Amino acid sequence: MGVMAFYFFPAGESKKAWVAVGGVVCGAIPLLLALFTKLKFNLPIIISYFIFLFGSQVLGSIRGWYGLGWWDTFIHFISGGILAFTAIALYERLVHRNAGNDISPWFIFLFAFGFTALGGVLWETYEFSCDQFFGTTMQGGGNTDTMTDLIADIVGGLVISIYSWIRTYIKLKKQKGE
């Protein structure tokens, strides 16, 4: 991304260059989290996070794939899945291991699903505030755009939440059997 920023600025493509600068910042976030907090995320989340950044910034904004129409929805779907995985990781860090047996799989399901919804709403809030205060057109598609984004988010989250529900359910069953 740093290379791209230096490539686009002299080329007069300042919009693409700013996306690249944003990419540098977003790409640095996992590094900062690893250095300054105790939170540790597992490798699949970190890898999928970078796939997501690549998909939204390089392919979406710089290569212009958002113009394809379905790309935006697809990226929201992917990000919903990543958010749900992040929720599960957070859940595992914030709950002590020995409490696992006393917590219903429904809690994990609702937590992962709800966390995705929260992420989706915060994202749309960010877009909305930028549009309001800086006159950008991030929500240019209007209401339909916002709603499609949110629906794609929660569908992505739902898939992973159902997966985590099944996994926890099986795990609890096994422990009871022992």
Added chain:
Amino acid sequence: MKKFTIIFLASAFILFMAILLVIYLVKGDTSRWQVALGGMIVGAIPIGLLFLKENPFNIPTIIGYYVFLFCSSYLGSIASFYLHYKWWDSAVHLYKGIYIGGVGITLIKVFIRKSATENISRWIIFLFVVSLSVTASILWEVYEFLGDRWVTHTMQRGGNTDTMLDLLAGLLGGLLIAIYGAMRKHQV
């Protein structure tokens, strides 16, 4: 006592909506009698709680549900507060955010055994409550969106700004109760 409260509130609310239904049917006011009919149906839902082995919802939650129904279906739609007062819609969404946050706290009690509450971080409570509240907002907006697509064309007539304000009000309400829940973790 709890059973009595549910039966009393449900029958009072259903009766009230039934009277409105008859009045507006006679007047031929289609949109209002439909709201009254819908009010009767959603007013009957808590009766289902009577059939559960153990009803986790306390009396304030049940009363809160009817306050919400009254504010949205009667005051909002039938008495046209939604049209006359711009802030009414956001106020009801704020209330709904707080209310679902309260339901979230009840659900935590249901899903996590008392012995385990020592072992969970207050951040989990905070995130769970605010997330559940936001989920409810999104599902509501999805319902409005799909309803507009296929049946009516008025629910999201305020466009994107309307949708976003609804979501923000719901988020704010959820945040308030999540902060409260996280602070009072041990009493919860």
